[in-house]
Each structure stands twice: as structure tokens, then as C-alpha cells.
């Protein structure tokens with residue numbers, strides 16, 4: 335609304351001066367989470383910087399909370415040129431650029447600093463550039479943090495505790511293979527269906543980072559939180575290639591700068607929620623346990639058969655080059 339008023343005011347001033355109003359280009363930006371989530375904060379920063387750099391040539395319309403559909407639908411909208419921008423997880427990105435899936439391999443990264451260094455380094459930047467071949471422009475890697483398991487059945491300490499657990503995964507074959515190998519009963523599902531499926535008991539649990547568990551208030555539908563950190567969850571700021579091709583070089587530079595600042599804002603949000611999120615969720619009534627390094631090692635060992643598949647798909651040397659990246 336704020337932006338519509340600003341656009342109207344600017345147009346009105348030009349008309350009053352007898353000058354033709356310059357056309358503003360609309361940027362529809364869709365994302366799965368609320369305006370006060372890490373995605374909302376990043377989308378807001380993206381808009382702010384584009385506006386500061388281009389002087390109101392663009393007007394942004396935000397569609398938070400999956401207002402334009404699931405992440406896959408939104409990415410397809412970008413390819414068609416009906417949606418201009420999005421911030422998405424790696425949930426469905428591998429369906430568009432298969433190499434992206436390597437970042438979803440469980441227990442790949444030691445910590446956030448390791449993941450950020452890989453995404454910002456040559457490996458991450460090469461993969462980002464590949465989106466250009468599929469009607470998309472990958473502007474920057476953001477992130478959600480490390481994913482943890484929530485559920486309503488029981489606390490989780492060993493792989494035996496997830497046996498038969500109906501757990502929602504993203505529509506991502508790498509995650510699916512891991513939960514199958516663990517002995518769970520994974521159900522891939524688009525995010526907009528998750529909360530109602532948890533409420534109705536169609537699934538027992540799900541997995542997401544603290545950024546999502548806190549901002550989507552999953553404590554309202556989940557009892558147990560296990561800090562498993564089983565996989566890092568990158569996010570990406572993408573724009574539509576048809577839209578991008580209509581921009582001049584100065585505008586492209588503004589969007590690139592804005593995406594970098596948006597990604598920094600997203601990482602800042604994640605740093606904060608990683609520090610405070612567990613306390614927040616305990617205060618909201620969740621029962622929380624953290625896996626010890628030994629317990630984590632047991633989970634990693636339980637998915638060895640999935641690793642055989644990952645090595646086949648991405649190459650063992652490539653996976654290890656990420657593991658050993660300094």
C-alpha cells in the first residue's frame with residue numbers, strides 16, 4: 335500500500351507540473367513466509383535498495399506467505415515472466431538446475447561460516463550462474479540456517495526414534511533419500527499444505543531451520559523440537575530472465591547491489607534467530623533436545639546408503655571438495 339501511495343504521489347506531482355508521468359515498472363515479489371521472517375526482511379531490503387538506487391523507476395508489490403503459490407509455482411511464474419522476483423529455499427531448485435542439489439546433502443557443512451564461504455566462493459557462484467540457462471537469473475545466495483526436526487510423536491535422539499515417522503520433506507530428492515535411509519516415512523509436500531497437514535495429523539512432523547520454525551510459529555502445531563542440524567538450507571534471490579532482459583545496465587547494477595544487501599540482511603536475521611530461537615520456542619512451550627556430536631554421527635551413519643546415491647549423482651570428489659573447503 336505504502337508503495338502504491340508513493341507512486342500515486344509522484345505521478346500526481348508530474349501531472350500538476352504539466353509533465354508526462356514516467357511509467358513505473360511493477361516488480362511482483364513472492365515468498366513463502368511472513369513479512370517479519372528472514373524472507374520478508376530480505377525482500378524489504380531488496381526493495382529499499384532498488385528504490386534508493388533507481389529513484390522510483392520500480393514499484394514493488396509483495397506477496398508473502400505463499401500468496402502466489404508454492405515455491406515451484408512461483409519459479410515457473412518467473413520463467414514465464416508473469417512474476418518478476420522471488421526468494422526461495424533449495425526445496426525445488428534442483429528441479430531447475432540439478433547441480434544445486436549438492437548443497438542439500440546432509441552433514442555437508444560444518445557450520446554457517448563454512449556454508450557461506452562455499453556459496454560465496456567459486457562453487458556457489460558457478461551454480462548461481464547456471465540459472466541463466468533456464469530462464470532465471472540467480473542474483474544472490476541467502477540462507478535459512480540448519481534444518482532441525484519437529485514432530486508430535488516423540489523426542490528424537492537416535493535413528494530408531496524416527497522409524498515410521500510421517501515426516502514432511504521438501505519436494506527434494508536429496509532430502510527424501512536421507513529420510514528414507516533413516517527409516518522414516520517421508521512425505522514430500524509443498525509448503526502451503528504443511529501447517530494444515532500437521533494440524534489434521536496427516537503428518538507427524540516436518541523439518542526446517544529455526545528461522546522458519548519461529549517465524550511460522552510451528553510451535554502452535556508441533557510439540558517436540560530436535561536440534562539435529564542434519565542439513566544446511568540455502569535460499570536464493572531470483573529474478574525472471576524476461577524481466578532482466580528488459581533492464582538497462584544501470585538498473586541491473588541496482589538490482590545486483592540490492593540482492594547482495596538483501597542476502598546480508600537475511601544472514602543477519604539467521605544469526606539472530608540461531609542465537610535466540612531455541613529460548614523463544616521453549617517459552618512458547620516446545621520440548622527441545624539437541625543431538626550430541628555422537629548422536630549426530632549415528633544419524634550420519636544411518637544414511638550411508640543415501641550417500642552412495644549422492645556420490646553417484648554429484649561425484650564423490652565434488653562432494654568432498656565442498657566438505658573440505660576452507
Ligand code: PAF
Nearest residue numbers: 366422423425504525546
Ligand atoms: O520447508 C520448506 O519448504 C522451506 O524451507 C520454506 C519454509 C518454504 C521456506 O523456503
